[in-house]
Amino acid sequence: xxxxxxxxxxxxxxxxxxxxxxxxxxxxxxxxxxxxxxxxxxxxxxxxxxxxxxxxxxxxxxxxxxxxxxxxxxxxxxxxxxxxxxxxxxxxxxxxxxxxxxxxxxxxxxxxxxxxxxxxxxxxxxxxxxxxxxxxxxxxxxxxxxxxxxxxxxxxxxxxxxxxxxxxxxxxxxxxxxxxxxxxxxxxxxxxxxxxxxxxxxxxxxxxxxxxxxxxxxxxxxxxxxxxxxxxxxxxxxxxxxxxxxxxxxxxxxxxxxxxxxxxxxxxxxxxxxxxxxxxxxxxxxxxxxxxxxxxxxxxxxxxxxxxxxxxxxxxxxxxxxxxxxxxxxxxxxxxxxxxxxxxxxxxxxxxxxxxxxxxxxxxxxxxxxxxxxxxxxxxxxxxxxxxxxxxxxxxxxxxxxxxxxxxxxxxx
Amino acid sequence: xxxxxxxxxxxxxxxxxxxxxxxxxxxxxxxxxxxxxxxxxxxxxxxxxxxxxxxxxxxxxxxxxxxxxxxxxxxxxxxxxxxxxxxxxxxxxxxxxxxxxxxxxxxxxxxxxxxxxxxxxxxxxxxxxxxxxxxxxxxxxxxxxxxxxxxxxxxxxxxxxxxxxxxxxxxxxxxxxxxxxxxxxxxxxxxxxxxxxxxxxxxxxxxxxxxxxxxxxxxxxxxxxxxxxxxxxxxxxxxxxxxxxxxxxxxxxxxxxxxxxxxxxxxxxxxxxxxxxxxxxxxxxxxxxxxxxxxxxxxxxxxxxxxxxxxxxxxxxxxxxxxxxxxxxxxxxxxxxxxxxxxxxxxxxxxxxxxxxxxxxxxxxxxxxxxxxxxxxxxxxxxxxxxxxxxxxxxxxxxxxxxxxxxxxxxxx
Numbered sequence: 001x002x003x004x005x006x007x008x009x010x011x012x013x014x015x016x017x018x019x020x021x022x023x024x025x026x027x028x029x030x031x032x033x034x035x036x037x038x039x040x041x042x043x044x045x046x047x048x049x050x051x052x053x054x055x056x057x058x059x060x061x062x063x064x065x066x067x068x069x070x071x072x073x074x075x076x077x078x079x080x081x082x083x084x085x086x087x088x089x090x091x092x093x094x095x096x097x098x099x100x101x102x103x104x105x106x107x108x109x110x111x112x113x114x115x116x117x118x119x120x121x122x123x124x125x126x127x128x129x130x131x132x133x134x135x136x137x138x139x140x141x142x143x144x145x146x147x148x149x150x151x152x153x154x155x156x157x158x159x160x161x162x163x164x165x166x167x168x169x170x171x172x173x174x175x176x177x178x179x180x181x182x183x184x185x186x187x188x189x190x191x192x193x194x195x196x197x198x199x200x201x202x203x204x205x206x207x208x209x210x211x212x213x214x215x216x217x218x219x220x221x222x223x224x225x226x227x228x229x230x231x232x233x234x235x236x237x238x239x240x241x242x243x244x245x246x247x248x249x250x251x252x253x254x255x256x257x258x259x260x261x262x263x264x265x266x267x268x269x270x271x272x273x274x275x276x277x278x279x280x281x282x283x284x285x286x287x288x289x290x291x292x293x294x295x296x297x298x299x300x301x302x303x304x305x306x307x308x309x310x311x312x313x314x315x316x317x318x319x320x321x322x323x324x325x326x327x328x329x330x331x332x333x334x335x336x337x338x339x340x341x342x343x344x345x346x347x348x349x350x351x352x353x354x355x356x357x358x359x360x361x362x363x364x365x366x367x368x369x370x371x372x373x374x375x376x377x378x379x380x381x382x383x384x385x386x387x388x389x390x391x392x393x394x395x396x397x398x399x400x401x402x403x404x405x406x407x408x409x410x411x412x413x
Numbered sequence: 414x415x416x417x418x419x420x421x422x423x424x425x426x427x428x429x430x431x432x433x434x435x436x437x438x439x440x441x442x443x444x445x446x447x448x449x450x451x452x453x454x455x456x457x458x459x460x461x462x463x464x465x466x467x468x469x470x471x472x473x474x475x476x477x478x479x480x481x482x483x484x485x486x487x488x489x490x491x492x493x494x495x496x497x498x499x500x501x502x503x504x505x506x507x508x509x510x511x512x513x514x515x516x517x518x519x520x521x522x523x524x525x526x527x528x529x530x531x532x533x534x535x536x537x538x539x540x541x542x543x544x545x546x547x548x549x550x551x552x553x554x555x556x557x558x559x560x561x562x563x564x565x566x567x568x569x570x571x572x573x574x575x576x577x578x579x580x581x582x583x584x585x586x587x588x589x590x591x592x593x594x595x596x597x598x599x600x601x602x603x604x605x606x607x608x609x610x611x612x613x614x615x616x617x618x619x620x621x622x623x624x625x626x627x628x629x630x631x632x633x634x635x636x637x638x639x640x641x642x643x644x645x646x647x648x649x650x651x652x653x654x655x656x657x658x659x660x661x662x663x664x665x666x667x668x669x670x671x672x673x674x675x676x677x678x679x680x681x682x683x684x685x686x687x688x689x690x691x692x693x694x695x696x697x698x699x700x701x702x703x704x705x706x707x708x709x710x711x712x713x714x715x716x717x718x719x720x721x722x723x724x725x726x727x728x729x730x731x732x733x734x735x736x737x738x739x740x741x742x743x744x745x746x747x748x749x750x751x752x753x754x755x756x757x758x759x760x761x762x763x764x765x766x767x768x769x770x771x772x773x774x775x776x777x778x779x780x781x782x783x784x785x786x787x788x789x790x791x792x793x794x795x796x797x798x799x800x801x802x803x804x805x806x807x808x809x810x811x812x813x814x815x816x817x818x819x820x821x822x823x824x825x826x
Contacts, residue, residue, distance in 0.1 A: 001603075027598065029569040042572035046602070064693055066725055086603030087571050091637045094600040096663035097685050101597060104688025105724035105754075156442040158500050159455035184514060185440065187507040189459070190414075190499030224504045226639075226671045250509035252665005258639045272510050275517025276697050277689065280477055283696070284689050311518035312479055341518075 002120035003082040005051060006099050006289070010079050011063050011111030011282055013072045016053050019108045020079045024048035027103055028083065046087055052080040062110035063282040074110055076282075090126040092296050093253055100285060111282025114289045119330065129332030130300040132266040134325075134359050137300050137336050140242045140266055141178045141217040147390065148358050149217075150382045151179030152375070153340070153365040158186050165192070166200035168375065172368075173208045173216050175376035176383060179361060181219035184247050184272045187228075194220070195235050202239035219245035219268040219301075222259070229259050237264050246299075249273035253297055260298025268338070269299035279312060287321040295329050301361060303338045307350045310342030319354050326357065336361050343367055344378075344412040345385035345405060349398075352389040362386065372407045380404040415533035416495040418464060419512050419702070423492050424476050424524030424695055426485045429466050432521045433492045437461035440516055441496065459500055465493040475523035476695040487523055489695075503539040505709050506666055513698060524695025527702045532743065542745030543713040545679040547738075547772050550713050550749050553655045553679055554591045554630040560803065561771050562630075563795045564592030565788070566753070566778040571599050578605070579613035581788065585781075586621045586629050588789035589796060592774060594632035597660050597685045600641075607633070608648050615652035632658035632681040632714075635672070642672050650677050659712075662686035666710055673711025681751070682712035692725060700734040708742050714774060716751045720763045723755030732767050739770065749774050756780055757791075757825040758798035758818060762811075765802040775799065785820045793817040 012019035028048040056076040062068065088094040100114050132140060143149045152172060154165055169180055188194040201218055209215040222232035222244045229246075236244055245268040248256050260267050277284040291302060304321035305313045318339075325337040339351065339360050344367030352358070368378030381404040388398035388405075399406040399413075425432035441461040469489040475481065501507040513527050545553060556562045565585060567578055582593055601607040614631055622628040635645035635657045642659075649657055658681040661669050673680050690697040704715060717734035718726045731752075738750040752764065752773050757780030765771070781791030794817040801811035801818075812819040 028571055042569065045604075046569070046572035084603070087598065088600060088602065091600050091641065093636045093638070093660055093663040093668075094598070094634075097597050097636065097660040097683075100689060101660070101663075101685035102688070102724070104686065104692060105718075105726070106688075107723070107725045156455065156459070158441055159459035184510050185500065185507070187501060187504045189501065190497070191458075221507075223506045223510065224667075225506070226667050228504065229667070247506055247510040247514070249665075250506040250514070251667045252662075252669070254637075254639050254642070254664045254668025255506075255671075256665070256667075258668075270510075272514035273517065275515070275519075276513060279517060280693055280696055283693055305518075310520070311515070312520045313518070 002085045002122055004085060004095070004117065004119055005080060005082045006117040007078060007080050007115045009076070009111070009113045009115055009282060010109055011059070011074050011076045012109050013062070013067055013069045013074050014108055016055060016075050016077045016079070020050045020053055020081070022106060022108045023079070023103050024050050024081050026106060027098055027101065028087070046084060049082045050079065051082050054078040064110050066110035067107045076111065078115070085120060085122065090123065092293070096253065096293060099289070104283070113282050114285045116286065116288040117292065124330050127296050127330055129295055129330050130267070130298050130335055131260065131263050132300045133332050134334035134336040137266045138359070142214045143178050146358060147386055148360040148362040149178040150176070150379060150386070151181065151361050151363040152177060152368040153181050153183055153363060155183065155365050155369050157183035158189050159191070161191050162197040162200040165197060166204045169201050169216070169218065170204045170208070171375050172379060173204065175379035177216060177379050179217045179219070179363070181245055181268065182221035184221060184223070184270045187221050187223050194232055198235050198239050198241065202241055206240050215242060217243045217266070219243045221245045223247045223251060226255055226258060229255070233259060233262055233265065242266060243268055245270055247272055248294055248299065249277070253293065256294070256299065257297040266300045267298065268301040269294055269303065271303045274303070275311065287317065288324045291321070291324045292329055295332060295335060299335060301336050301338050303340065305341050306339040306343045307347040307354070308342065322355050322357070322360070326359065334359065338363060340365070345382045345408050346395060346413055348385040348389040349395050358386070358390060367408070367412060371404070372411055373404055377404045377407065381408040415498045415535055417498060417508070417530065417532055418493055418495045419530040420491060420493045420528045422489070422524070422526045422528055422695060423522055424472070424487050424489045425522050426475070426480055426482045426487050427521055429468060429488050429490045429492070433463045433466055433494070435519060435521045436492070436516050437463050437494050439519060440511055440514065441500070459497060462495050463492065464495050467491040477523050477693070479523035480520045489524070491528070498533060498535065503536065505706070509666065509706060512702070517696070526695055527698045529699065529701040530705065537743050540709050540743055542708055542743050543680070543711050543748055544673065544676050545713045546745050547747035547749040550679045551772070555627045556591050559771060560799055561773040561775040562591040563589070563792060563799070564594065564774050564776040565590060565781040566594050566596055566776060568596065568778045568782050570596035571602050572604070574604050575610040575613040578610060579617045582614050582629070582631065583617045583621070584788050585792060586617065588792035590629060590792050592630045592632070592776070594658055594681060595634035597634060597636070597683045600634050600636050607645055611648050611652050611654065615654055619653050628655060630656045630679070632656045634658045636660045636664060639668055639671060642668070646672060646675055646678065655679060656681055658683055660685055661707055661712065662690070666706065669707070669712065670710040679713040680711065681714040682707055682716065684716045687716070688725065700730065701737045704734070704737050705742055708745060708748055712748060714749050714751050716753065718754050719752040719756045720760040720767070721755065735768050735770070735773070739772065747772065751776060753778070757821050758795045759808060759822060759826055761798040761802040762808050771799070771803060780821070780825060784817070785824055786817055790817045790820065794821040
């Protein structure tokens, strides 16, 4: 019988073998004493199995509250556990409850983080993956593989009228933007009702497409309960839009899956709340596992933060996330990594150097909107930065050669 | 205009006022520089406002990775922030993204935990709350207000056949159980397909109800994608069941809301994964806020761990959670707290002493199943414990007076 395998980073005051056995027990048998009915045959068929243990080191203080044992050190290790597909079949919420359920509550651990997991071949028959993925999303936005999609976020997040926003989109379109998105804080607000915003913005985008043949991708934030999302989704489709944005953690897996299955729009997966799930080095979930869960739902675009971002996430973590998006998974080659947070073009050089890819959606919010030559200057500066980075030029050379990028360096550098 | 208020526990190396302003800014304006279009009128209408700051103390080391400033101490504080209802209306996923979105990513904090939030009156017009709540759920299970519902979890979690499980339910029903549930790891497994399990178990429960007038509540784990949940829900309704269980974190808010809205079954909210969201003292979310989010979806029964549980959660946190379930919220008086984890009846005395309530669903898994006189003895022991605790007897007195509870003390005490 096929098995599912998961890797955890753990910390424990106990012997690692003993702690790993507790983890496997809790996540398959699930009680603190032996009970009748738990035969050896059942155990063999349904019990989780510890497949590998790699000790990483010892620390003298626990990373989190847990069992405190006097005069003990705490061992950090990488542990691989497996379950039979029979335990849950192709039920992803139950898979999630198995991979990251009650095990975080176990006293035996002073640290526990799900790092990655592997699914067997048969999952390919049950999950088609994203409808558009990296390639399909770039095609929808008329962007080739030779450069990243350049995008921006409408700021301030909440408060602008649909008219103001639509005018801004017009300016950005004329300056060569590929992608614009609502902020995650804006769904339908007092002065920007969803349907009105879609109407006004899509008029600008459709007019521009009629003139130039290029349809800007706008990620309308359809986040809400399922009825709201269905209505908003249909509004976008009817208006000729190509993308919908969802706050995936706030909506949850079942809701996101349902909307992805509609199949007509590229889905922009916004992972706000990520810090809560990932920020502690030994609690929660790492991006490779997180990303797979959402690829199973069908998300096409996935946030990864950016190099030298304004948040806490390290450059190494960002690079790992980008690579994770570009690693084939089940039926799907790649989702497009959404690079953002404090980006202004200056980070294009390091981003390209470390990832050697242009298959990104590269977004700057303030970096475009607050550019000294206005939003149009901001967009030009980003194109200049990426073209130069791909050619192997340095930031300094690019600043000298291009006026708008030079202005960015003065303001944001 | 009405405002929504949220309270956070924070830790920061900066001045608390400055850090709180960054939080409010990120969660309403949302960029790292001032941008055109952000007028004073817009700011007044849509900006988040810091309402109160209470400094709690100073620590010399940060609780989490974040901005590290040499020779600095880190201030811990309670901060209250408010938003206008206009920002998101009655869109709960967007409310979640506002209350617990990107703010966890801010470098300015070395700790940040959402503690509680308050919604204005107008929310009563948009959310009816749980369909059954505490009272309705107890009524469905024919249990009065004078004692807790006594429940158990089928263990081992995965592996038993529907026949074996149904026989176990028969034994438990005859012993006086009120409530039985699937484990969260079991939805539909290789040897226990969902529909077969429902059929076999409901036959036992319906037969017992025909004979005695008492219908045992069984929480069938319907967790899955939306289509699966709809099918499973209908299967339970058609078989005459009264309850469905959902792994709420794994399904997510939109999916849970949709299922609660079906309105025919009491919804058992299983919060597996809670440790990931709450275990660190200064990261994530505390129960009062968490509980309100799920009451808005319509969950009737909410897990709270138990006194002296097998997990890491403190007794104080458990008591606070029980009280939170019993605090009226919007149109709803109370959801029923599900007390579990390493319970065997011995904790009934402390639980009653500290909460003075019998409006609980009190569950023991191993504590019932592994009882020396079998599951029937385990159920009797739990009833003995609770009857005695409410009468003011001590554990020792109860152990002397009742055979089955005495056996529990020898085995589990």
